[in-house]
Amino acid sequence: MLLTIDLGSEVPLYQxxxxxxxEAIAGGDLAEGSALPSIRQLAADLAINFHTVNKAYDLxxxxxxxxxxxxxxxxxxxxxxxxxxxxxxxxxxxxRLRTLLAEATVQGMTADEVLQRCGDTLASFHTEPTTKEPx
Amino acid sequence: MLLTIDLGSEVPLYQxxxxxxxEAIAGGDLAEGSALPSIRQLAADLAINFHTVNKAYDLxxxxxxxxxxxxxxxxxxxxxxxxxxxxxxxxxxxxRLRTLLAEATVQGMTADEVLQRCGDTLASFHTEPTTKEPx
DNA sequence: TATCTGTTATAGCTCATCTATATCAGATAA
DNA sequence: TTATCTGATATAGATGAGCTATAACAGATA
Numbered sequence: 001m002l003l004t005i006d007l008g009s010e011v012p013l014y015q016x017x018x019x020x021x022x023e024a025i026a027g028g029d030l031a032e033g034s035a036l037p038s039i040r041q042l043a044a045d046l047a048i049n050f051h052t053v054n055k056a057y058d059l060x061x062x063x064x065x066x067x068x069x070x071x072x073x074x075x076x077x078x079x080x081x082x083x084x085x086x087x088x089x090x091x092x093x094x095x096r097l098r099t100l101l102a103e104a105t106v107q108g109m110t111a112d113e114v115l116q117r118c119g120d121t122l123a124s125f126h127t128e129p130t131t132k133e134p135x
Numbered sequence: 136m137l138l139t140i141d142l143g144s145e146v147p148l149y150q151x152x153x154x155x156x157x158e159a160i161a162g163g164d165l166a167e168g169s170a171l172p173s174i175r176q177l178a179a180d181l182a183i184n185f186h187t188v189n190k191a192y193d194l195x196x197x198x199x200x201x202x203x204x205x206x207x208x209x210x211x212x213x214x215x216x217x218x219x220x221x222x223x224x225x226x227x228x229x230x231r232l233r234t235l236l237a238e239a240t241v242q243g244m245t246a247d248e249v250l251q252r253c254g255d256t257l258a259s260f261h262t263e264p265t266t267k268e269p270x
Numbered sequence: 271t272a273t274c275t276g277t278t279a280t281a282g283c284t285c286a287t288c289t290a291t292a293t294c295a296g297a298t299a300a
Numbered sequence: 301t302t303a304t305c306t307g308a309t310a311t312a313g314a315t316g317a318g319c320t321a322t323a324a325c326a327g328a329t330a
Contacts, residue, residue, distance in 0.1 A: 012317080012318060012319090013318080013319075014318080014319090019234045019237075022234065022237045022238050022241050023233060023234060023237040025237070025241050026236070026237035026238075026240040026241050027237070038274080038275065038276085039275085039276070040274085040275080040276090048319080048320085049319060049320045049321075051319075051320070051321090052318080052319060052320080054276080054277085055318090055319095057276095065241055068276075069275090069276085070275070070276050070277080070326085070327065070328085071274095071275065071276080071327065071328050071329090072275085072328095073275065073276080074276090079243075089242070093235075093238070093239060093242075094252060094256075096235060097235060097252060097253065097256055098158060098256050099154045099157065099158060100228075100231060100232060100235060101161070101253065101256050101257055101260075102154075102157045102158040102160070102161035102162070102260065103157050103161075103228070104228060105161040105257070105260050106157050106160050106161050106200055106215055107215060107224070107228075108214075108215060111257040111258075111260070111261070114253070114257060115250070115253060115254060115257060117229065117232060118232065118236065118249070118250060118253045119250060121229075121232055121233050121236050122236055122240070122246040122249060122250060123246075125236070125237065125240050125246070126246070147286080147287060147288090148287080148288075149287080149288090173305080173306065173307085174306085174307070175305085175306080175307090183288080183289085184288060184289045184290075186288075186289075186290090187287080187288060187289080189307080189308085190287090190288095192307095203307075204306090204307085205295085205296065205297085205306070205307050205308080206296065206297050206298090206306065206307080207297090207306085208306065208307075209307090
């Protein structure tokens with residue numbers, strides 16, 4: 001299964017799909033230029049309505065992360081960062097980061113510990129696709 | 136104004152209040168043990184219904200971040216991390232961190248840049264309350 | 271012709287969010 | 301006592317988000 005969602009989560013299904021795709025791209029499991037499952041196919045695999053998948057794909061398209069072609073389906077954009085940078089995106093992302101880090105701090109996590117987790121997470125993105133280990 | 140919200144945001148008002156309080160605590164603007172505005176007072180200041188503020192405070196209470204006393208109102212918990220750690224909280228937080236960092240990575244931010252922002256943000260929490268600069 | 275793709279429209283259901291009103295108990299101060 | 305503050309709770313209604321269901325269309329492909 002390319003993608004797993006949690007029907008019981010408070011996070012909307014289309015948001016979960018979007019998040020999983022973003023993580024798969026960052027982690028190298030979805031290479032740039034590779035094709036995503038068709039809307040109907042993924043909806044069938046996940047046993048949800050295809051409109052929900054369509055909304056997730058449309059969101060990814062708006063974010064400049066994937067391209068959607070009427071005939072060939074959806075594919076990971078080759079260089080998302082080369083697209084038009086959303087105005088105010090960096091500020092928005094920074095604000096969300098601040099909220100998340102503040103939460104960890106209040107819950108008693110030390111700055112070192114938080115930074116360690118950030119580093120570990122980022123390092124996990126540098127791995128090659130799970131097809132083969134780098135020799 | 137202790138707290139600012141954005142009526143036009145997609146983020147629910149009660150969530151915004153919760154986030155701003157968490158950030159204020161992490162940043163030292165709300166010291167441990169200090170009192171929060173009363174539900175009705177804050178609602179009046181923000182020009183919203185007091186039920187919305189009540190929901191935000193209740194959420195903060197459930198997270199172990201504040202204490203609410205029927206007579207003395209709400210106050211910042213002295214040591215939130217000493218409370219009962221929510222089962223699975225660390226995993227949940229880690230998952231949200233992973234999503235956020237993956238997003239930045241996909242949008243073209245380098246790992247160094249992301250880590251730099253994390254460090255800067257965490258460092259900003261170490262400042263004293265904005266009353267006075269450290270001599 | 272048949273089947274796949276994305277796209278669009280409409281409708282309905284459920285639930286979250288927010289507001290509005292009202293009431294209650296308890297503490298505090300004039 | 302009277303008035304005013306506090307949080308807590310119940311009910312109701314409006315609005316919109318999220319998800320599903322059904323249908324139809326255009327274009328590509330086999």
